[in-house]
Every structure is written in C-alpha cells, then in structure tokens.
Amino acid sequence: MELPLKTTRSLTWDQLVVKALHVIRCPEFTEYNPKTGLTLPTRFCQHNIAFFDLDKEYFWRFEHSVNVISIKVAESDVGYPIKIYGTVLARDQYDYRCVYLFNRSRDNPQLLKSKKDALTLTGPFRALAVTDSMFFEVHLKIKSDDDAVDQDFSKGQPMAVPIRSCLSTVVIVYSPVPLAVQASLQVKILNGAARASCFNGKLTAWTTGNRNKITLYDSRAAGTQTQLGDGGCVALTRRVVAVPLDEGLVLKACHKAQCSHELVLRHDAERDVEECNLKLGSYELQVKVVWTAVDRQRRRKM
Template sequence: MRYTHITPSKYTNSLGRQVYDVSDSVNILSVKIVSSDLGFPLKVYGTVIARDYLDFKCVYLFRRRREDYQLINSEDQSLILTGPTRGLVLLDRIYFEVDLKIKDDQGKKDQELSKGLCVIDGVLMGGEEHGHVGCEDLDSRLSTVEVKFAVVKLSVQAALEIKILKGDFYGEITACTSSIQDRLVLHDSKAGGITSV
C-alpha cells in the first residue's frame, strides 16, 4: 500500500506571505459497527482507510493488528480512530475502504466482519451552502458499518498540540467547528489512553 506523504504540519514553518486555498473538507466523527449477525461483544481488528483527491494514498482512520484488537461491546460503541493524519479534501469523491476481522480465541479461524468500500461524493454535495452531518453505511455479509462525517465548507486545516506538563490526564478532549456542533473525540482516557485523531 502507498501511504500519504502529506502531513498536517507540512507547511507550518515557511516564512513570508502565503496564499491559502480553501476548499470543502470532511471531518470523520465516528465509525461504528451498527449491526452484527454474530452479536456482541466482538474482538475487532483490521483497517479503515480513506483516500481523497489530494493524493489517493492511504490515510488511516483505524488500524489494529490481531494481537491489539478492540473489544466492541455494543452497536453504540465507536471504533477508536487514530486518524486521519491530515484533512480530507472534498473536491471529488472520498473513498473509505473497510477491512475488519473478528479475532477468535477458541481455535477457529478468524472471521471477516466487514470488507468493502463506501463513498462520499463531493461533486453531489458541492452545491450545498452550509456544512452538515451525514452517514454512509457499508452493508456486508456479517455486519453493517456506519461512517459518520461532517462536511465543513471552505475549511482550512489546523494542527494542534496538547502537552500535559505534570502528572497524568484523565478525561476527554474534544473539538468542533462553529457551524457543526457534533464533537470529534481527540483523546479519551477511558479508551486506554489512545490518541484518537
């Protein structure tokens, strides 16, 4: 697989006057297994990646190896997202490739939970004046995966850094835009201290 070389802080250190282009973008709010023919809990591993118009290379949203599975207890629980590592541009289509498996501890072969592709079509959404929240579902043999996203009109990408200067941090760090109040979870200490986005 080819991975994106475009990072969120790529253009932060240049000097002088800069001209910025703004375009529509997509914030990924959550990825959930909203139905499972196998019931719950599920030990989930695999990948969810996005590809956009900028370079069509892999931008990971979720990536876990078999030995580092995530336990999903219900359809209300989201996958712990570790990306995207940069903004997703909505000039054309954004493709989401899902390849999720279920770890089996009883000596059986692991099962494919969800494999397929879903698409957000930026051309169809281009005429809308305001940002909005939407969902794309991927129905597969054993499950339905929901990708919930927010379209942000005329956006610019921002990189932020949070430093804990002393001690441990327990809690949740979220972000949102002024036009769309659905929050992105950047960090949740209840989720094992994994950085979300």
C-alpha cells in the same frame, strides 16, 4: 479480458499495456458480498491502478475537506462482545493514497461490548482533501479466541453508507468542510506534569458552525494511551481537525463529570501558531494549535 475495440483504437502500445494491467489487477480484490448479493471491488479501482501502490500513505494539502466524526457498528450478526481488528481508510482526490482512520493488528484488537461502542479512531493524520467525492475502504475482522479461523466482519469499498457486508452494518459519520484550514493540536499538562504520570479526562472538538463532536482523547476509551509523554504531552488519539476559514474551532476539555472548560480558537492569517493555557480542576493545560492554510496550487494528479 479483451478490451473494447473502440476504446483502444486511438491508444499507443504502451497505453494499451497499462490499461490491460489495470484490468488484470481489478479481479484480485473483487469479491461476492452475500449480504447484498453483488460482486464488487473491495478496494479502490475507479482510476487506473496498473502501477498504483494501494497501501502507500501520502501527505498533501487541501482546499475542501471533511471531518470523519465516528465509525460505529450499527448491527452485528454475531452479537457482542466482539474483538475487532483491521483497517478503515480514506482516499482523497488529491493523491488517492492511504489515510488511515482505524488501524489495529490482530495482536491489538478493540473490544466492542455493545452497539453503543464506536471504533477508537486514530486518524486521519492530516486533513482530507475533497472536491466532489471521497473513497473509503473497510477491512475489519473478528479475532477468534479459539483455533477457529478469524471471520471477515466488514469488507469492501462502499458506494454508500451504511456499509452492509459480511457479518455487520457499519456506519461512517462525517461532515463536509468547505474552504478549510487544517488545525493540528498539541495538549500538555503544565503544573503537575512532574507529579502526574497520566491524564484522566476527555478532549473533544467541533466547529462553531457544526456541533458534531470529534473525540480527540478519552482516557476511558479502549486503546487510549493515558501515560503522559515528554514535557507532559497528552497522547492525543486524534490531533487534526479541518475548520472552515470563516468559523472557529471549539475545544472542550473535561476532567471528571463536574469539571469542564470550552475554548474557541480561530485561524489568523498573520499567525500560524496559537497557544493558550487553561485550568481544569487540578490540571493546568497548555493548548497549542498549528494552522495550515489552504493551498490551491498543490493539487496532485495521478
């Protein structure tokens, strides 16, 4: 593909080569979407990707953030039940690296029985850093139970939600978090940890200014590891929540329908780690929160 003269006249030879490599790479993941009738990139290419590893993960701190609440299949053209595998990932503006929200291999698909079922999210593993926009990539397939080829279920880099592609409409629900701190959670079963081998219950979180609930652990959800780890640690499916500096983090623990407990935790500039215990039926839980403060100086450019 020829580059426009007016955009190349002031570039050096090396810059021209890098620009040309970017143009060459983009068609590798540009596909026709029969559901929308458009030909669009299915992966990130808003910036030069000549030497950019699209599959590399990276950690960085943040200033503004978002919480991804849930990812649901609003419509399935092939009905239910379906076995879904693949990835849903986010890229933020600090480094554009992969931050996986959902990541399952073909050998470990998630069974969706109806449109009420949400994907069991295992990320993000860190808070997302956002200034004015964020990018998602969706690559989901249906696992075939016979010798048929697996079909693309949802694929692309959506410019808007809901995401209409292939055989589905997928909805990503998220909430903006201005001037955020990162809360990293750990939950242990104390009394009874030696007796109990698993935790049957549900843990959800939200902020005092936004009641959109984030599921951290649900023993009934597909793929949840209910077995307790070392020292009675609960294997949280998600353990990171972004919290506005001036708000609190609400943690709700449930054990069976009749037993629940809510706890409000707040960031303290003088204390980065907070621990507290609570009774939940026959369980005694220890909740530990590690707060990571906003760091405005560590923004990373491509």
